[in-house]
Amino acid sequence: MSLLKVRTWSAIALLVMLQAPVTLVGKGGPPPKKRARIDRQVEQIERGDSSDKVRVIVRSDRTDLGTLLRSVRSKGVNVRRTHGRTRGISLEISGKDLRWLESLPGIDSISIDSEVTTAPLTPEFYFDGGGGGTVKKASELRSILGLSDQDPTGSGIGVAVVDSGISPVADLYGRITAFYDFTNGQNGVATWPVDGYGHGTHVAGLIAGSGSRSSGQYSGVAPGARLIGLRVLDSIGRGQTSDVIAAIEFAIANREALGIDVINVSLGHPPYEPAATDPLVEVVEAASRAGIIVVVAAGNAGVNPLTNTIGYGGVMSPANAPSALSVASAKTQGTINPNDDLIANYSSRGPSWFDGFAKPDFAAPGQSMVAPAAPGSYLKMTYPSLQVADSYGKKTYMALSGTSMAAGVESGLVAVLLEASREGTSTHHLTPNVVKAFTEYTGFTMHDATGQTYDRMTQGTGRVNGQGALHLVRSIDLDAPASSPWIIAPVEPYSVYGGVTIPWAQNIVWGENIVWGENIIAANNIVWGENIVWGENIVWGENIVWGENIVWGENIVWGENIVWGENIVWGENIVWGENIVWGESTLPVDDVFDALTKKGGSR
Ligand SMILES: [Ca+2]
Secondary structure: OOHHHHHHHHHHHHHHHHOOOOOOOOOOOOOOOOOOEEOHHHHHHHHHOOOOEEEEEEEEOOOOOHHHHHHHHHOOOEEEEEEOOOOEEEEEEEHHHHHHHHHOOOEEEEEEOOEEEOOOEOHHHOOOOOHHHOOOOOOHHHHHOOOOOOOOOOOOOEEEEEEOOOOOOHHHOOOEEEEEEOHHHOOOEEOOOOOOOOHHHHHHHHHHOOOHHHOOOOOOOOOOOEEEEEEOOOOOOOEEHHHHHHHHHHHHHOHHHHOOOEEEEOOEEOOOOOOOOOHHHHHHHHHHHOOOEEEEEOOOOOEOOOOOOEEEOOOOEOOOOOOOEEEEEEEOOOOOOHHHOEEOOOOOOOOOOOOOOOOOOEEEEOOOEEEEOOOOOHHHHHOHHHEEOOOOOOOOEEEEEOHHHHHHHHHHHHHHHHHHHOOOOOOOOOOHHHHHHHHHHOOEOOEOOOOOEOOHHHHOOOEOOHHHHHHHHOOEOOOOOOOOOOEOOOOOOEEEEOOEEEEOOOEEEEOOEEEEOOHHHHOOOEEOOOOOEEOOOOOOOOOEEOOOOEEEOOOEEEOOOEEEOOOEEEOOOOOOOOEEEEOOEEEEHHHHHHHHHHHHOOO
16 A cells, blocks of 8 residues: 555545534434445455455444344355354455445444464564573562462462463463363364463463472462463464454353453454454453453564564554553563563554554563473474473473563463452452552553653553552452542552562553542542542643643654654654554554564464
8 A cells, every 4th residue: 555545545534533423313214324334454355356255354233133144144155253242243255245245234344354463472583682581480470570478379260361272281280170262263162271382371371370390480470360261373373353252252251150350362463443443352342341351462563573673553452452451561680679670672562553542551571481381382392492491300381472471470460459359348349440540550660771761652550560459459448339438548659579669650541541640549539330430630640631632741742743752753654553653664564463473483
């Protein structure tokens, strides 16, 4: 697509956005037929007018999918799945029939059924001088999060791992309580746990591994938690959006039966449309509404693989989902003290494409993380240099890096917080919003190697602080009535790690808003309810207004032209949603994604 065309498209989109919503009033017959919205991938294929088959996800504006299903089947279209909760149908159709599909009544939008990837970070892919040279040692993972041996282990909490499966290795013995396969269109077939690729086992180990083969050295964050394996990636790491949607819908539907409290999603695809119509985002939002806490890897698109420069706008779908806990990758430098932690170069920076949401939400340890290697798996066999020996001299562990690992660590931490919240007599559970707000509020502001504070689009509110979040969870009364104070114990906004006292970030990044102040949580500004409700005396940051006109400190003006620090000019040169911005150059997102995935070896 030429830049000229992109600009034209962008100008039209801008005009549409500026128009006031049109309301049809009166009784002059049926409203004119509107065509379904399509994402830019579908748009491109439609223009190609090829008879090649294309997989798409159709979202209906009606709850009854029957008529729609009959219509598409009558045309001989292959229906692959139906997604009842999100009113969707996944199907395979000729590119030439897309326009016909678009004009069918009852269709709201059509999205590409994109391939998803974990973009795992293999040795040639670190961009960080060979992985940062830090392998997690001893039972340091919990210590690095400020958790003591006496703190909760996630007992009674269920974490669904939507990934390549989970291998029943010794460290996960007795932890995998259910396993279902959704690969290649399978409809949640209950099987013996498997993981041909090796990614899901590693993530599961960071969440709930016992460390039994390493005398506890390589245990996960929440060794007491249960794991529910939802396999969506095949033995070489391939999977499709529709399979992921099916798995998450299954998790929502079976939430009670399987005891699912948390969903870990360490995979994604580049956003092809605004979050509001992205089917993968929608199912994450549905899970959050059902009370499940969804933890998502921000993505590993922080570095332009062609120029090796760091850039913004690389957050993957569904990490762009407003309700998701979107996690960046921190390098702990192998120390307990979080003050020396750095953000990994590869960690995807925000804001999110199309919407400009402030993402990621925070950063968790994700560099050179040691966890169980799935026996005979693709990752273990392909990268022997990543294998790590256990206490018996056998290489049953491996070190992987990426936001996938950071998400696993965060999911484990959420399990710890949830167990803590159920210690008392409270009848209420922590909602996804509250868990996110507490984790953001108690985070540690991070600095780069030169002492410069990372911006919010890089670190969110900072490095997660398990000790602080746990303290906050234990200081509130979940049964406090709406609009009343819920802090029942004094909250000191700092934590002590290895003798070092570090203040909390004490701010919250929320969708398009950043809220800052010491009193956000301590006072009556957040009240209990389905949503977090901001008090009337909210301070909209000291220097941040995020909306039609944005001023960010002294560096950023977001409107017609955007200037980010000294490096990025965002305006004339850059088309939002089509390109990733790296320094002063841009690159089409598909080229980047291809380069990332090829280099990452996942397809
Ligand atoms: Ca550290």
